[in-house]
Amino acid sequence: MDVEEPSTPKEQEPSDAYEGRAGAMIKQANPDHEEDLDARAQIQDLEEDVEEVDNQLESTHLDGTIDPQIAADGRAQWMHYESITRDLSLSLTEQLRLILAPTLATKMRGDFRTGKRLNIKRIIPYIASQYKRDKIWMRRSVPSKRSYQIMLAVDDSRSMGESGSGALALETLVMVSKSLSMLEVGQISVVGFGENVRVAHDFDMPFSADAGPNVLSQFSFQQDRTDVTKLVRESIELFRAARQKASSSPADLWQIQLIISDGVCNSSEHDTIRRLLRTALEERIMMVFVIVDDVRKKGKGESVLDLREARFVDGKVEMGRYLEGFPFRYFLVVGDVRELPGVLAGVLRSWFREVVDAS
Secondary structure, three states: OOOOOOOOOOOOOOOOOOOOOOOOOOOOOOOOHHHHHHHHHHHHHHHHHHHHHHHHHHOOOOOOOOOHHHHHHHHHHHHHHHHHOHHHHHHHHHHHHHHOOOOEEEEEEEEEOOOOEEOHHHHHHHHHOOOOOOOOEEEEEEEEEOOEEEEEEEEOEHHHHHHOHHHHHHHHHHHHHHHHHHHOOEEEEEEEEOOOEEEEEOOOOOOOOOHHHHHHOOOOOOEOOOOHHHHHHHHHHHHHHHHHHOOOOHHHOEEEEEEEEOOOOOHHHHHHHHHHHHHHHHOOEEEEEEEEOOHHHOOOOOOOOOOEEEEEEOOEEEEEEHHHHOOOOOEEEEOOHHHHHHHHHHHHHHHHHHHHHHO
């Protein structure tokens, strides 16, 4: 007698291509047409949301989708500038080590009647003195950690590239950032400015080995003009926000900005810039203007030292040197990057001396 084997039901094929995929909507086994249309509509909405987020990321300074060729060029540039400024970075590091002294007390020291930790060396004398020599406690009173926020602002305008100052500016940027990184000075930020101010590296991001090449790849020297007033105003806001996020107390935090540019800005804005600089100084923000002036690539009379401008003095027009009315109190002119360690250290040293005398 023949026995028929019971037929086994076939596995049902997935109803559409999204079935079972991670992130896709999991539908029931036998969905009707309306549910299928609803699922497709939701998937389309999700794709539109993702596209909108991508567009928003592209318009911010946190864009991580850098073209591979641009990223490779940035790494090559960084390695080149790093190799030719290695000795200068070490020299600048040693000079800044003496100037940017530790500001945060993190090491314990005795001898106090009250404190956070017992000084073991004082216990036996304490007992031997019939408990009279009671200064046996230690406190955090030895400054051993630096608490600085330093912003490097690089002029990304077209004039920098055309004048040949762009290469010198990037060379300066690499040398200073490498020196500050070796010194473990605190938090480092890098911004590019021209018509607009763009953050290339934020304070709350560590300046790692990949940070330098990534920063260089974001400078193209294509912005149409240089708005120094906007830079100073927005830098103050960036420093205020960074101060609020800082883990150390505001009294222990020092903020310094090094502006690297060819130094040419509209004379009509000088008074506004001076007012902003006074505001920055009141908030313990020091701004140093590093004027890169590569005279080797400039013709006669094109150096910033040779620029002259007309001024009204007692109702009369007089010609004077441009730098005589420069709004920044602390500025230096660098024609060769080898000069920078000495002159920058001198400017910072004089500023700290004034701060100490004032306090």
